[in-house]
Amino acid sequence: MNLPPPRSSRYGELIARLDAFESRVQAAQGSFLRCAAGCDACCRLRRSAFPVEVAAIRAHLSTLAPATLETLRARQGDPEVVAGRRCAFLAPDGHCAVYQARPIVCRTHGPAIRTSDGLSYCRLNFEGLSAASVEERLPPDAVMNLELVNRMLVLIDTAYRAEVALSDAVPVRLDLAEALSP
Numbered sequence: 001m002n003l004p005p006p007r008s009s010r011y012g013e014l015i016a017r018l019d020a021f022e023s024r025v026q027a028a029q030g031s032f033l034r035c036a037a038g039c040d041a042c043c044r045l046r047r048s049a050f051p052v053e054v055a056a057i058r059a060h061l062s063t064l065a066p067a068t069l070e071t072l073r074a075r076q077g078d079p080e081v082v083a084g085r086r087c088a089f090l091a092p093d094g095h096c097a098v099y100q101a102r103p104i105v106c107r108t109h110g111p112a113i114r115t116s117d118g119l120s121y122c123r124l125n126f127e128g129l130s131a132a133s134v135e136e137r138l139p140p141d142a143v144m145n146l147e148l149v150n151r152m153l154v155l156i157d158t159a160y161r162a163e164v165a166l167s168d169a170v171p172v173r174l175d176l177a178e179a180l181s182p
């Protein structure tokens with residue numbers, strides 16, 4: 001599938017804002033988080049993302065050494081990946097092979113996020129704390145408003161589809177492994 005790199009800087013700007021947000025999260029929540037390379041329960045599934053995100057991952061992959069890319073492609077035959085029980089980019093040692101370019105959904109796992117249903121977070125984090133206690137400890141600017149982020153992402157992806165004249169036949173979300181296709 002032809003997925004040119006995004007020409008507009010909007011997706012990169014959203015990622016930069018989320019990176020800045022992550023610094024605030026680390027400052028406010030870091031001591032309660034177990035998220036780290038090797039803790040990969042949230043990566044043991046088939047992951048999908050919007051075309052603009054898959055295009056950004058593909059652009060990132062194009063900067064890797066050919067041998068690294070070959071290793072990633074070969075890993076797609078892993079029975080766990082084929083069965084959808086492992087993300088296409090989860091390395092054997094539990095780290096993310098595209099960490100810098102990982103999609104938005106991967107940036108929302110772990111720390112506290114807010115939705116219209118309230119606060120939510122990975123249960124491996126904030127061990128021993130009640131939801132009310134987590135709520136009390138977190139400054140508002142260190143909790144992601146997930147619905148707002150998702151709305152921005154949908155707008156950016158819609159603009160990307162128009163910008164690169166993506167066919168209507170291309171699904172709204174793509175398997176992340178599509179980034180590895182030629």
Ligand code: SF4
Pocket residue numbers: 042043044047087088089090091095096097098099102103106176
């Ligand atoms: S892209 Fe990386 S962080 Fe996201 S699910 Fe895959 S391995 Fe995990």
Ligand code: SF4
Pocket residue numbers: 033034035036039040041042043109110111122123124125
């Ligand atoms: S979200 Fe949960 S499973 Fe994923 S890295 Fe963080 S603590 Fe581990």
